[in-house]
Amino acid sequence: MIKKIIFFVGLATLTTALCMADVWKAPDQEKAKERAKEVVSFIKEYKDDHKIARKISLMDAGISLKDVQDVYFLMDSPIIKDREDHYGPVRFSHKRHANLTNDCSKCHHYRPKDKAASETTRCSACHQDSFNPDHPERIGLKAAYHQQCIECHQEQAKGPVDCKGCHLQNVPDHKELVKLPDNPDAFQVTAECLRCHDTQAEDMLTTAHWLWKGPSPYTTGHRKDIMHGKGSTALNNY
Amino acid sequence: MAISRRKFLGSLGAAIGATTTGSLTKAYGAANKHFNGYPGSSGVLHDTTLCIGCRKCEQACNTVNDLPQPEKPFDDLSILDKNRRTQADAFTVVNQFGADEKVFVKKQCNHCLEPACASACFVKALKKTPEGPVVYDASLCVGCRYCMVACPFEIPAYEYDNVLTPKVTKCTLCAPRLKEGKLPGCVEVCPREALIFGEREALIKIARSRIQKHPDQYVDHVYGEHEMGGTSWLYLSGKPFETIGMREDLGTISAPELTSGPLSAVPIVVGLWPVLLTGVYAISKRKDKIAKEEKEDALQAASVQANEEMNQKIEVLREKMTKEKTAAINFEVKKALEEAEKGKQEE
Numbered sequence: 001m002i003k004k005i006i007f008f009v010g011l012a013t014l015t016t017a018l019c020m021a022d023v024w025k026a027p028d029q030e031k032a033k034e035r036a037k038e039v040v041s042f043i044k045e046y047k048d049d050h051k052i053a054r055k056i057s058l059m060d061a062g063i064s065l066k067d068v069q070d071v072y073f074l075m076d077s078p079i080i081k082d083r084e085d086h087y088g089p090v091r092f093s094h095k096r097h098a099n100l101t102n103d104c105s106k107c108h109h110y111r112p113k114d115k116a117a118s119e120t121t122r123c124s125a126c127h128q129d130s131f132n133p134d135h136p137e138r139i140g141l142k143a144a145y146h147q148q149c150i151e152c153h154q155e156q157a158k159g160p161v162d163c164k165g166c167h168l169q170n171v172p173d174h175k176e177l178v179k180l181p182d183n184p185d186a187f188q189v190t191a192e193c194l195r196c197h198d199t200q201a202e203d204m205l206t207t208a209h210w211l212w213k214g215p216s217p218y219t220t221g222h223r224k225d226i227m228h229g230k231g232s233t234a235l236n237n238y
Numbered sequence: 239m240a241i242s243r244r245k246f247l248g249s250l251g252a253a254i255g256a257t258t259t260g261s262l263t264k265a266y267g268a269a270n271k272h273f274n275g276y277p278g279s280s281g282v283l284h285d286t287t288l289c290i291g292c293r294k295c296e297q298a299c300n301t302v303n304d305l306p307q308p309e310k311p312f313d314d315l316s317i318l319d320k321n322r323r324t325q326a327d328a329f330t331v332v333n334q335f336g337a338d339e340k341v342f343v344k345k346q347c348n349h350c351l352e353p354a355c356a357s358a359c360f361v362k363a364l365k366k367t368p369e370g371p372v373v374y375d376a377s378l379c380v381g382c383r384y385c386m387v388a389c390p391f392e393i394p395a396y397e398y399d400n401v402l403t404p405k406v407t408k409c410t411l412c413a414p415r416l417k418e419g420k421l422p423g424c425v426e427v428c429p430r431e432a433l434i435f436g437e438r439e440a441l442i443k444i445a446r447s448r449i450q451k452h453p454d455q456y457v458d459h460v461y462g463e464h465e466m467g468g469t470s471w472l473y474l475s476g477k478p479f480e481t482i483g484m485r486e487d488l489g490t491i492s493a494p495e496l497t498s499g500p501l502s503a504v505p506i507v508v509g510l511w512p513v514l515l516t517g518v519y520a521i522s523k524r525k526d527k528i529a530k531e532e533k534e535d536a537l538q539a540a541s542v543q544a545n546e547e548m549n550q551k552i553e554v555l556r557e558k559m560t561k562e563k564t565a566a567i568n569f570e571v572k573k574a575l576e577e578a579e580k581g582k583q584e585e
Contacts, residue, residue, distance in 0.1 A: 143431030
């Protein structure tokens with residue numbers, strides 16, 4: 001009895017604690033989100049090093065994989081969002097990419113001319129808004145990301161090169177897209193979904209939701225059958 | 239003041255010379271000066287080596303121009319297998335070239351500095367603006383579609399499905415968006431800056447510096463810098479332009495410049511031909527008139543002659559008849575006298 005009481009009290013405390021506290025958020029994700037909102041001041045001049053010279057200077061500066069602190073970044077910025085917003089940000093695993101390439105100079109290809117500045121800077125310090133007439137050779141942030149990622153992925157024949165390989169597409173507002181009569185029946189609703197989502201419909205046909213079968217110990221009269229289900233005997237009609 | 243014959247002819251020759259040379263300089267005025275485009279006009283540089291054929295530009299174009307949704311969605315890249323041209327409902331298309339190393343090329347109106355379409359349009363529905371875009375005014379268009387024939391890049395399309403108010407359609411370089419200070423739809427959405435917007439002069443410099451920096455990656459040519467007298471859209475490529483569906487036979491002279499020579503003859507022809515033809519007509523008319531007159535004269539002469547002959551014949555006849563008549567009378571008289579004498583003798 002006492003055990004039971006203790007259990008219930010414990011349960012109640014836990015529930016209250018859960019209700020009181022905010023929903024748990026992943027700290028590194030929050031950090032990445034905050035970081036993605038920042039806009040740092042534009043670096044006008046950079047040191048035009050050759051690839052090899054750049055690699056050497058990074059090595060000389062003693063920068064190695066150990067210095068990679070952030071696990072991942074969200075490749076997003078108000079600089080891009082100001083112009084357009086069709087896709088969600090890419091989750092870029094900084095540490096993983098650093099480990100894979102083992103060459104910081106692949107992305108940190110130049111450094112600021114200012115000697116006091118850090119050896120490695122973020123992309124958005126040099127690459128900001130597109131088509132800046134004062135710096136015609138400098139590509140914008142969105143293009144810098146895409147050129148860097150896709151080029152390397154193509155070169156290595158590794159990693160996605162298509163849009164949805166990296167991005168989640170922003171879900172369009174379905175209030176305007178879905179057109180149904182008042183009080184629609186189930187068939188009408190399914191048909192309306194299928195109007196656009198035909199790929200998903202095809203996929204569905206290969207899943208267990210459509211193909212399940214197996215023992216049915218609780219079905220009267222079929223307790224000993226082992227092969228009943230949608231995939232065999234039951235009717236597939238939505 | 240007396241004018242000698244020599245002096246008169248001399249001044250006449252000088253006068254004719256002056257008028258002809260004067261009119262010639264006037265006629266070729268447009269061609270004499272090479273037009274390098276409006277200063278500070280905008281354009282787009284399409285670096286085909288950066289294009290990945292994602293068709294986002296097509297989608298953005300469709301959205302900003304409120305065009306109907308295509309049958310296949312824009313993320314369906316299988317459409318690239320077919321070589322396409324611009325349509326009434328697609329102002330831009332991306333085409334794919336090459337089997338192994340694929341090259342993607344965006345196609346749309348090149349916004350020529352001196353557009354063939356505008357020079358072919360006799361109602362000025364198409365016009366090159368100093369800002370760069372070649373714009374179309376549907377309210378002026380008569381639907382002759384000369385622009386479609388004139389365009390060396392096969393760009394303008396026509397709304398054949400629109401029965402009552404069909405329009406010629408083509409890329410506008412997003413002229414309305416440019417006025418709002420926005421970028422063209424395609425340029426804004428391009429993920430890799432394969433499309434660069436800016437002043438045309440600056441774009442040529444960017445293109446040149448890219449070629450200079452990476453001579454192994456680019457063909458040493460900026461397509462559109464001089465083609466057809468220059469276009470506002472410029473292209474860079476890693477493959478010869480001919481192999482990526484871009485005409486290299488167009489030359490560097492703009493269409494209006496090519497036609498200004500023959501067209502300058504139009505006023506002369508228009509002025510001269512009526513005079514010449516009227517003269518020819520008058521001469522032939524006069525010839526006819528003279529011939530007619532001569533004929534009439536001949537006819538008259540002939541009829542006069544016939545009349546005379548007739549009269550003569552009548553005269554002869556009349557004389558003959560008079561003679562016969564007199565003879566008859568004489569005979570009768572003689573007979574009567576004889577009878578009278580006979581009667582006397584019988585008595």
